[in-house]
Amino acid sequence: MIKMIALDLDNTLLNSQRHISEANTRILKKLHKQGKEIVLCTGRPINAIWAWLSQLGLMNENDYSVNFNGSLVIHNVDKQPLMADGMQKGHFASLHEFCAAHDYPLDILDFSGVYPINDLPLSGYEKRLGGNMHFLHIPFSKLPDVDYSKAVICTAPRVLDQIVQNLPEKLKHDFHIVRSQPMILEFLKPGVDKGSALDVLLKRFGWTRDNLMTFGDAQNDLEMLASAKVGVAMANGTPAAKQTANAVTEVDNDHDGVAQFLQTYFADENV
Structure with a gap:
């Protein structure tokens, strides 16, 4: 059973104008309300994604983000790190x-x-x-x-x-x-990537990769696409992303590819 949905931002959840569309917002908020953990996974620090976290309502006690492409797993509401793996x-x-x-x-x-x-x-x-x-x-x-x-x-x-x-x-x-x-x-740092960071977060909840769905489009998403039970590459993704994933969206990030995939996958859960 999928319990955690982890999403890259640029060219995945964000459209070309760097906005999260109404369709993507609506379905992610509904899944979150139903108990799915929604995790934004990005190369950015948390301050740079704060508006999107707020837009999606990811400010509850159990809400976390993956930042700096896996170097940091952070608790959204108080910005306290669950894991920080840095270099000198x-x-x-x-x-x-x-x-x-x-x-x-x-x-x-x-x-x-x-x-x-x-x-x-x-x-x-x-x-x-x-x-x-x-x-x-x-x-x-x-x-x-x-x-x-x-x-x-x-x-x-x-x-x-x-x-x-x-x-x-x-x-x-x-x-x-x-x-x-x-x-x-x-x-x-060698060994640091979005997939390894999500392993830390899954352990926090007592879940496994069988409970994980991920969305991505580029080279920095490959590990999390490969690690998930359902790894979804965007239609606009790189050939490597599509080859690594086990599913591909029907449409790109400018046409609500994430929302369309989720709507179909969770159809039996009345999303």
Whole structure:
């Protein structure tokens, strides 16, 4: 029996205008009211998704989110972490050297804010991520000694294509690297992903992967698509997402693909 529904945001639950449609909102709120746990799984921090959590009514005692692509599982109502799996500043030294050598931008995130590294070219990540976040432009040498969730290279898709093709083996060893969007490449702690974070949350409820349904579209969703009893790729998803999932929506994120799939799957539950 499906008890938890976990959803990626960009190009999955969100449409091209970065809105959750009325149809998606209505069915998710109804399923939540019926006792399903609805979990947003994103590369963003919780402050950047607060409006969407509020829109869906995910502010009850048992409501959690997966943030930073799996580095953090957080209790929505009080923003207290259930799990935080971060890295230290030194972990990013080789990545900073790589970016400096090729004039690539770099943003490094802790668990509450973003540090655009200003001894490198300006990144487009701040504009992409939007408001409700603290950004501190700082040189790499001045980064504070705190736990960090991930790093991001945000640049033009054609430049990112070249970066992916030429990543040093050391970086591939030191990080779990995922391309979450055409213009965003993310560097996570090895072993950290949305699927592993959902395992933590399932354990919290005493459930297993047989109780999990997931929706995603991109490389950073593959682990959670593979781990679920019902892993659903979007019609607009990448070939890898569709190959990994065991179901695909009939329509894309701009035509309520999530809502249509849920309506059909839970038809016997009067959704």
